[in-house]
Amino acid sequence: MVQFHSNVIKIKIYLKNIFNILGASYLIQNIIQQNKYKLFLVAYSGGMDSTVLLHYLFTIKKYNPQISIRAIHINHNVQNDSKKWQTHCVNVCKEYNIPLIIEKIDINITKNIEEQLRIKRYNLIYKNLLDKEILLTGHHLNDQCETFFLALKRGSGPTGLSAMHSETIFGKTKIIRPFLTKTKEEIKNLANLNKLKWIEDFTNFNTNYERNFIRHKILPVFEEKWPFFLKNCFRTTQICNEETTLKNILLKEKIQQYLNFNECLNISNFKCLRKELCVALIRYWIIFLKNIKKVSYKNIQCIYNKIMYNQENYNLKVIIQKNEIRCYKKFLYFVKIKKDIRNLIIFWHNTENKLKLPNNLGYIIKNNQTGINLPKPKNNALINIRFQHRGKIFIIGRHKRRNIKKIWQEHNIPPWLRNQIPLLFYNDQLISALGVFIVNQKTKNQDNEKKNQWYISWINDIRVNNGNHFLFK
Incomplete structure (x- = not known):
């Protein structure tokens, strides 16, 4: 047996x-x-x-x-x-x-x-x-x-x-x-x-x-x-x-209601939504639309709390890996962290050659009849590019001087992008924020002014949507 x-x-x-x-x-x-x-x-x-x-x-x-x-x-x-x-x-x-x-x-x-x-x-x-x-x-x-x-x-x-x-x-x-x-x-x-x-x-x-x-x-x-x-x-x-699969299927459809230009996240109505839905939308936006595979619970909660309880959302900044989550005019932006160039000055000694810009901002070239029409510099002027300016300026199309901060706001340029736009100077005189505005130069002889002009172009990867929102890659 x-x-x-x-x-x-x-x-x-x-x-x-x-x-x-x-x-x-x-x-x-x-x-x-x-x-x-x-x-x-x-x-x-x-x-x-x-x-x-x-x-x-x-x-x-x-x-x-x-x-x-x-x-x-x-x-x-x-x-x-x-x-x-x-x-x-x-x-x-x-x-x-x-x-x-x-x-x-x-x-x-x-x-x-x-x-x-x-x-x-x-x-x-x-x-x-x-x-x-x-x-x-x-x-x-x-x-x-x-x-x-x-x-x-x-x-x-x-x-x-x-x-x-x-x-x-x-x-x-x-x-x-x-x-x-x-x-x-x-x-x-x-x-x-x-x-x-x-x-x-x-x-x-x-x-x-x-x-x-x-x-x-x-x-x-x-x-x-x-x-x-x-x-x-x-x-x-x-x-x-x-x-998780089911939740993501539903979120993929739901989040379309809150996306705008370049998949920025519209948070203007978030205070009317349940916290669970807001958090899920933020997480989905970062992981699936911005392709950040690892994002902590703490980061998501931090973003949500700043949206809900911070009256000045433009101060929102949460760092995730080599990126920042920023807020401007009720939109969340996903921004790649760039090198600080506010104090950088680049001289353009030979205008026949293109001038390469830092932070993958492209380059500047001189044209014959196309591009930005600007007053021509004097022969002995030092042409230079900067990325920061403070105070009031008098731009073409205005009747009086206005603080440059207000001008950036009028063009819907978020604070973190303002020091990425090349500012053209002749010596220490601001001439233009390329692609945004031109400073009004007072001249006595208008005929002579037309003769003393040149054209330059800023070649870059910046796009502008219907609302005039700038996007930097």
Whole structure:
């Protein structure tokens, strides 16, 4: 009876392994069938997960020769055994007759090592991807739960708690993770059944790293208490993903009511909306329309609070990475931080040559009969460009002097753009804010004035909408 019971257990284990093998093959074959171009690049570390993935792709290719498979190995140069691991990967790919790309990371990293290496790794992979080629990785269910816990530790919302997706847009192509529903134990069984050899990175046991701490100290406790915890955790990530997707679909439609020129966000009616909707619109505007993937909860709340409770919204300035969120006349602007050039003076000694401007502001050239019509400088005048002026000036089209700040406001030029507009000076005399106004020059002889004129053009990437709002790229 004992022997019979033992045989039954062996049969169950055997059948389970067979179903696991069939399941893994089905997952990969399904990906191949769904993708038209059949070009795949495997992120091959030499570890157990990517080894199993590469093996099954190689096996499937035997019966589907139209499939193109390449592998890429990133040598992080962090461990003493890095060269041995690289050699192992080279030998395996030679055995499979699969082309292997080797890339090395040579960088001294002292902070956020895991994150910095991940960024470098994906940049190198993306650089090597062919057109229409899909990246395949060996991420599994345990990896998903670890990512979920890391997001939980950071205080992430539903977007972060979605963790990894089975498919992710990756530049012009995508990343697919065939094993994301498979546990690490199932992957290990597949590796052993196929008698595969892989490398073991012993730094994976160093619990000083956050992910390893979760892997070895937290998840085993949860799994022992609740055997189905990993799969339930995965279900939570799916629910968060579905909720986030639905919210973004609705926000994509809703935000059109609040967008203006160059997708500036109209906040004039925000005080009439629920806080939750305002915050969601601001977040969507920054992440999806301005392509800033990581924006903190604190930043979003700061923007909202300044809009709601600051009467002088023009002072609003929130820095996000290398950008600023600014407010002007009830609109939120997304501004790239530029070098401060307020005290810069550029001399234009030879007007036959174009004058290049800083901060990607283009250049100034002299024309014959087109461009801005200006009084010609005297022969000994020092022509120069500046980016700051204070006080009252008398401009053409006005009957009296007016503060330059008021003139900027009349032309709807936000404060942070005013010191980016080139101001033309002859010696220390302001002549024109190019493209905006010309200073009125008092002359006794109007006929002589017409003769002493010249034309210059400011060639730039600034656009102006119907409301005369300036946009600087």
